[in-house]
Amino acid sequence: MRCLTDSGKITTDIDSLRSEIRDKSVRVIDVRREDDYKQDHIPTAVNLPLANLLSDDSPESVLKLMNTMGIDNETPVVVYDDTFGALASRVAWTFEYLGHSDVTLLETTYSNWKSLELESDSKIPEIQHKEHTLNLQPNILATADYLESAKERNDVILIDNRERLNFLEQHIPGAISLPYRTLATKDKILRPKDDMKRLLENRGITGNLEIITYCGSVGTLSGLAYYALKSAGLPNAKLYVRSFKEWKNLQKPTEKQEDASYWDLSAE
Amino acid sequence: MTISNLKQSRSDSIKPKINWSRVEEADNFAKTVKLFRQGKYDADSFRRFRLQHGAYGTRMTGDYAMVRIKIPAGEIYPRQLEKISQLSEQFSIGSAHFSTRENIQLHWVVLEDVSEIFRGLTEVGLTSREACGNTIRNIMCSPLSGVCPDEKFDSTPYALATARFFLRNPMVQNLPRKFKFNFTCCEKHGMVRMVDVGLIPHTQEVDGTTQRGFKIFLGGGLGNKSFVGYQLEEFTPEEDLVYTSMAVLRIFDRLGDRKNMARNRMRYLVNDMGWEKFQNLVLKERAIVRATQSVITQLEVDHTPNEIKRPIRISDESGSSIPDGYARWLKTNTVKQKQSGYRSIFITLEAGDITANQLNALADLIRDFSSEGKARFGFVQNVALRYVSEDDLPRLYSNLLEVGLAKSGALTMTAPIGCSGTTSCNLALTNSHRLAKEIQRKLLELKFDEDDDLSDSSIKISGCPNSCGQHGIATIGFFGGGGHVGKDMYANYQMSLGGRSDGDTMLGQTCLRVPAKRVIPVILKIIELFKQNKKSDDTLQSWIHRVVNNNEDSKIKSINDIKKVLEPLTIPPTKEEDPDFYLDYGDDTSYHTKTGKGECAA
């Protein structure tokens, strides 16, 4: 059986997913917008637009969502999106936080799936209601308060996954910049393990440290980074899920790169 | 079923001929950064090492670098552009910068990620090795070499062969200072008198056969103090290209000033020694080099012709209408090639900046429109697609429009150069980069690109006296500094007029200081003066040329007369009258000069 915490498997490859779909042994979740989903999706997938989850992501409410999607404690779940795996990661992380251990990310995006001319349809599957128990995993969550005290420790690394210019403009003091694009390859949402390890090691992100990731607002880009860390065999990762938006609203201290007009180098 | 990469049906694009990269350099760089961070490598040695591998420091911080990727002879292939697009999103700011010397620069790269960029570059055969530091920098070639109606022959294979001969060559690993080669097509399109070694292809009839060779110019260069190069001899046959290059480098290596960083480019050596003496020394040294090679050294010049193959039409849009602006673009961005039925089209960016998406789009456009399957970098932070069939031009234009690459005026004065300035350079005093963008926007708004009188002029801006923006050879050139009113400071530029880099190469002459926020009005005023006083067949360039040489007989007789007219525009208002005057472009805090340690001499 695949299990995040047991086997360390983070992504499901295309061929495995296709055979699991044939065996009806998997719950596939499509986190794109409803309109896109209705047009076509991976066969048997159910739709969970990220906005639906975010509108109320309290454990009780998410648990209900899981139940209506027919997910119980034993159901293997594979999540995909069309946003380089970031939205899928946020969903996967939330399930994990509630205590669902068997959730992985599809290794690629839906666009890529389509461009490979793999099967898709527009059928909406009938789902049998299931009951999932709640078994919160607070060890994978970082709150603002937690972050504030943890970042003073020298065995903690804080990673900012927004784009470089945003980081230069403003970031949480002490954070290091690892833009989400760095984590992917051209056709996979995450680099191969050895590649990822080398990249992280160069940046001093290694085994025994506690690593907290954050991004701009709702923990999507940093959710992907959370899984990137795990894929490289770094077990001790936490997601600051409310991210920089909350940090600024709380008027906590921020830092910027001074005395340089870097925005004027951008061609955007 | 294996499904990997089913998608890449387009990857039949033309492959680069030369692999410039070495993967072990990426590993070595990563290791060295670690040692440096652990304090096991001293700062000076590390800096030299870093520069030799093509990574500069960045404004006010040791944590970021700028990686300068060399594009030898300016030839770039679609897959290379796509890789650079990806690297810019992963490790830089999601944009790349096309430089004046056919390099692509990625800014604000975390020092620890530089080796990852090297690794990525090896996948497409590119390197940043010896792009900075005291060695032979990227070897340039005219973007029109091979298609220029006025050239004797295509110098591109010679530029590539020279680059190949010297890259990683032990004899150029520790020169007194940086060293630059430019190959060109003809007198008009080159910059051969403004570099250490400049070469124009030339032929000579010997006993009824045509012999290839070059006119070689030595000892020119821009900088804090700029010089115009001298021609070595009437004709240098092609077999002597490598010996002459080696001879010049040996002399520079032996006699160049290694102590005084401000005066150690080869042009100072030439100047101090006097041209005739230097010339004799080169000719003698060449004889020695030729005689003492144990085997005959020759460049490996690859003369296999480029395959010219019109891309297959993917869709037929013959019925579709031609978008607005086409005629303007055709006139100001394209040139006819010597091969009939083809044009070269130039893409101008804003101060050389291009987004990751545009890089990908450019790669596709090369595949779809260039019959040579590659692109060429130009001298003015731009890029050219060549061998585009005349019939395809309207369609290419509309595709360029879609991706924001159809800006007109590429070959006119409305496409200014701006160095990086305070956006990333440690030595910058002003935001020259943004100023160039502002000028371009204004001049295009006024449609000055369509004015034939202005097309052979140029505007070039440096953020400090160091000339990276080549202000010295601009018709209207600017370099940045600071001005004072009491204790308040503002960004201020020194303006020079009349510089040029063609057969009549000369450096611009100082006119007056112009505050940053007055640069645009001053340029417009100069154009107005010209229009009032020009002769019927004058261009702005020819008119200014007469004025700075005191040969003008209209109301404006000298540079001083221009200065008098402009002076009122440059008087600083008080801070109360105009607070904006005291802010540099792109900055909302009051102006102050602040610089870090420069690395140009490192």
Ligand code: HEM
């Ligand atoms: C005293 C120090 C320096 C001197 C004398 C100097 C000189 C020059 C010159 C003469 C050029 C024009 C090249 C040509 O067309 O022949 C150039 C280009 C350039 N230099 Fe420098 N340089 C210095 C420092 C720097 C530094 C610190 C940086 C930034 C890291 C820099 C970045 C550039 C760039 C980016 C270009 C290409 C212009 C562009 O397209 O943006 N230079 N430099």
Ligand code: SF4
């Ligand atoms: S001219 Fe000055 S400001 Fe511009 S890049 Fe060169 S050193 Fe920097």
